[in-house]
Amino acid sequence: MPFETAWIWQKKFQESLIEKPFSPQAVWFLEHFPCYTIGRGSNTKNLLFEENKSPIPLFMIDRGGEVTHHMPGQIVGYLVLNLGLYKKDLFWYLRELEQALIDVLDLLGIEGKRGDGLTGVWCEDKKVGSIGIGCKRWVTQHGFSLNVDCDFIGFEKIIPCGLSKVKLGKLSDLIPGIKVCDVKPLLRESVQKRFKLKWENI
Amino acid sequence: MATHDIFMPALSSTMTEGKIVEWLKKPGDKVERGESVLVVESDKADMDVESFQDGFLASIVMPAGSSAPVGETIGLIVETADEIAAAQANAPSQAASQEKESSPPPVQEKQTSFDSPKATEIPKTSPAPLVSESSVNQNQFLNDGRIVASPRAKKLASQMGVDLATVRGSGPHGRIQAEDVQSAKGQPISVPWIAESNAPAKIVSDAPRIEKKSVDSGKPPTPGKSFGSRGETIAFNTLQQAVNRNMEESLNTPCFRVGYSIITDELDDFYKQVKPNGVTMTALLAKAVGLTLARHPQVNAAFSSEGIAYPSQINVAVAVAMEDGGLITPVLQNADKTSLSDLSLQWADLVKRARNKQLEPQEYSSGTFTLSNLGMFGVDRFDAILPPGTGAILAVGASLPKVVAAKDGSISIKKQMQVNLTADHRVIYGADGALFLKDLAYLIEKNSYSLSS
Numbered sequence: 001m002p003f004e005t006a007w008i009w010q011k012k013f014q015e016s017l018i019e020k021p022f023s024p025q026a027v028w029f030l031e032h033f034p035c036y037t038i039g040r041g042s043n044t045k046n047l048l049f050e051e052n053k054s055p056i057p058l059f060m061i062d063r064g065g066e067v068t069h070h071m072p073g074q075i076v077g078y079l080v081l082n083l084g085l086y087k088k089d090l091f092w093y094l095r096e097l098e099q100a101l102i103d104v105l106d107l108l109g110i111e112g113k114r115g116d117g118l119t120g121v122w123c124e125d126k127k128v129g130s131i132g133i134g135c136k137r138w139v140t141q142h143g144f145s146l147n148v149d150c151d152f153i154g155f156e157k158i159i160p161c162g163l164s165k166v167k168l169g170k171l172s173d174l175i176p177g178i179k180v181c182d183v184k185p186l187l188r189e190s191v192q193k194r195f196k197l198k199w200e201n202i
Numbered sequence: 203m204a205t206h207d208i209f210m211p212a213l214s215s216t217m218t219e220g221k222i223v224e225w226l227k228k229p230g231d232k233v234e235r236g237e238s239v240l241v242v243e244s245d246k247a248d249m250d251v252e253s254f255q256d257g258f259l260a261s262i263v264m265p266a267g268s269s270a271p272v273g274e275t276i277g278l279i280v281e282t283a284d285e286i287a288a289a290q291a292n293a294p295s296q297a298a299s300q301e302k303e304s305s306p307p308p309v310q311e312k313q314t315s316f317d318s319p320k321a322t323e324i325p326k327t328s329p330a331p332l333v334s335e336s337s338v339n340q341n342q343f344l345n346d347g348r349i350v351a352s353p354r355a356k357k358l359a360s361q362m363g364v365d366l367a368t369v370r371g372s373g374p375h376g377r378i379q380a381e382d383v384q385s386a387k388g389q390p391i392s393v394p395w396i397a398e399s400n401a402p403a404k405i406v407s408d409a410p411r412i413e414k415k416s417v418d419s420g421k422p423p424t425p426g427k428s429f430g431s432r433g434e435t436i437a438f439n440t441l442q443q444a445v446n447r448n449m450e451e452s453l454n455t456p457c458f459r460v461g462y463s464i465i466t467d468e469l470d471d472f473y474k475q476v477k478p479n480g481v482t483m484t485a486l487l488a489k490a491v492g493l494t495l496a497r498h499p500q501v502n503a504a505f506s507s508e509g510i511a512y513p514s515q516i517n518v519a520v521a522v523a524m525e526d527g528g529l530i531t532p533v534l535q536n537a538d539k540t541s542l543s544d545l546s547l548q549w550a551d552l553v554k555r556a557r558n559k560q561l562e563p564q565e566y567s568s569g570t571f572t573l574s575n576l577g578m579f580g581v582d583r584f585d586a587i588l589p590p591g592t593g594a595i596l597a598v599g600a601s602l603p604k605v606v607a608a609k610d611g612s613i614s615i616k617k618q619m620q621v622n623l624t625a626d627h628r629v630i631y632g633a634d635g636a637l638f639l640k641d642l643a644y645l646i647e648k649n650s651y652s653l654s655s
Contacts, residue, residue: 038245039248040224040241041221063246063652064246064247089214090217090245091217092215094245094247116478118478119246120246120363133246133247134248135213135249136238136243139237159654164476164542165541166479
């Protein structure tokens with residue numbers, strides 16, 4: 001799935017939720033072709049190449065956080081939710097997203113934890129889950145990424161999240177052979193429970 | 203005729219400060235109610251902030267890139283184009299000077315939160331009902347029974363001449379919201395989408411918090427160390443003898459000293475971010491010095507009988523006092539090329555082995571530049587003696603809050619650290635030392651984040 005397509009979908013749902021607060025919220029679990037995305041407040045110094053010479057597509061997008069990398073083998077979760085129906089508190093929302101990921105890891109028998117003062121989910125000292133969201137009138141977009149069995153080569157050209165020497169990890173390091181299709185159903189369940197969602201025609 | 207403030211919104215009940223990522227409108231632009239005016243970021247979350255009013259963006263009080271406490275005025279909206287000039291004239295002077303420069307240096311931007319008169323007014327007027335221990339609130343309760351209102355409601359009330367005692371609050375626990383003030387005055391209710399703050403007005407605590415850090419030297423002083431009792435003469439130990447030899451030898455070196463005050467607010471922010479990864483302040487300073495030496499090879503050079511010797515590596519030695527007398531200078535090799543976390547790990551290992559006297563000569567004698575830090579004791583400045591065989595040593599004092607005047611005459615409180623370079627004048631000249639310090643200051647003040655490269 002190309003990044004642009006998913007971004008357009010999110011925008012559509014975000015707009016409709018701003019217009020009509022009770023219209024359907026939307027959640028996607030996807031994998032992207034290799035690309036970099038960079039938040040509006042990000043430091044382009046974290047790109048170890050010139051902005052217009054990116055080896056793969058680079059998107060400047062409307063979320064918080066620094067540059068990150070998406071690629072097959074990594075699940076991205078996008079949630080367009082109206083926080084007006086939950087709690088108008090973005091830190092709360094970030095913690096809820098982390099908990100949704102930690103719950104999934106728990107179901108897999110892995111201990112996931114939060115970083116001290118940092119957003120994201122770690123297994124031991126390796127970051128497996130990253131979070132970055134954008135919000136307009138308390139309607140969210142973007143969400144999280146979870147490394148399952150992806151190739152980290154693309155991360156060598158950036159400083160992920162602007163944290164040098166952040167060690168990245170993936171679930172297949174801990175559970176050899178695990179695939180995206182093994183994790184998606186667990187994510188679906190965990191996100192559904194956490195945000196009390198009812199799925200329709202997905 | 204009315205001017206409406208855009209406040210730093212609370213993206214979370216626990217948020218105290220937000221960063222302005224981008225202004226989507228320029229001063230003078232027309233804005234519609236509900237239209238996004240700027241983007242605010244806190245942690246990993248971005249929020250579009252919308253206008254709650256039709257009108258024109260008159261003034262940007264806090265420019266992109268700066269941070270402001272929740273509830274702080276960050277921009278002004280007026281209802282008609284004619285009012286723009288008047289609002290701009292009344293806006294805090296900082297705004298005017300910043301609009302002229304397209305990308306003002308970050309040091310100046312940060313000052314706004316201190317020198318804007320609004321920053322000091324808000325704490326006095328906001329009741330901060332959720333902060334129970336705040337002493338500022340006590341008077342508030344005495345005056346009018348118990349008025350609990352949002353900062354914006356307070357502000358509106360004073361602008362519109364509404365007595366808050368007569369307004370019924372519709373917020374949580376009867377808290378008075380901006381809409382309540384407007385409806386009390388009979389104005390159409392314009393819902394401030396998120397420009398309304400519902401966070402504890404923690405603004406109050408910002409200034410005192412800085413002061414607290416500065417008085418950590420107020421801990422009861424520990425008694426000074428002595429190696430012998432009164433009336434005794436104690437023989438020097440081996441390490442002390444080595445230090446003595448070096449110090450006496452240094453008298454043959456014609457040294458000069460040059461000092462610089464470096465603002466460390468950005469470095470401190472960066473340190474907070476990387477600390478969870480085990481990065482230490484020693485590693486940060488060594489890396490900053492290493493990277494700067496790479497650009498100033500003359501300051502890394504040393505006198506030799508053949509001429510000026512330029513070492514092949516940049517090895518930063520850091521002075522460590524030994525418990526039983528003497529000092530040792532373990533060396534961080536290739537400090538310019540080693541990552542912060544590796545430097546931190548190496549440093550922890552070196553110090554541990556130094557205490558156990560397990561260092562190899564190579565590990566404490568290969569320094570090409572020395573760092574001596576007495577900042578942890580609250581020392582504000584000192585000068586160091588140059589270790590023989592090297593060209594320069596940097597004495598680092600504590601980073602302490604200081605009242606700083608900027609070029610434009612504005613005053614703010616910044617954390618400042620004094621450093622003092624001692625250098626061998628046969629190799630390094632005054633201008634070399636000065637340029638080195640200027641570059642080091644630039645790196646620490648404006649570019650700390652590049653230390654992670």
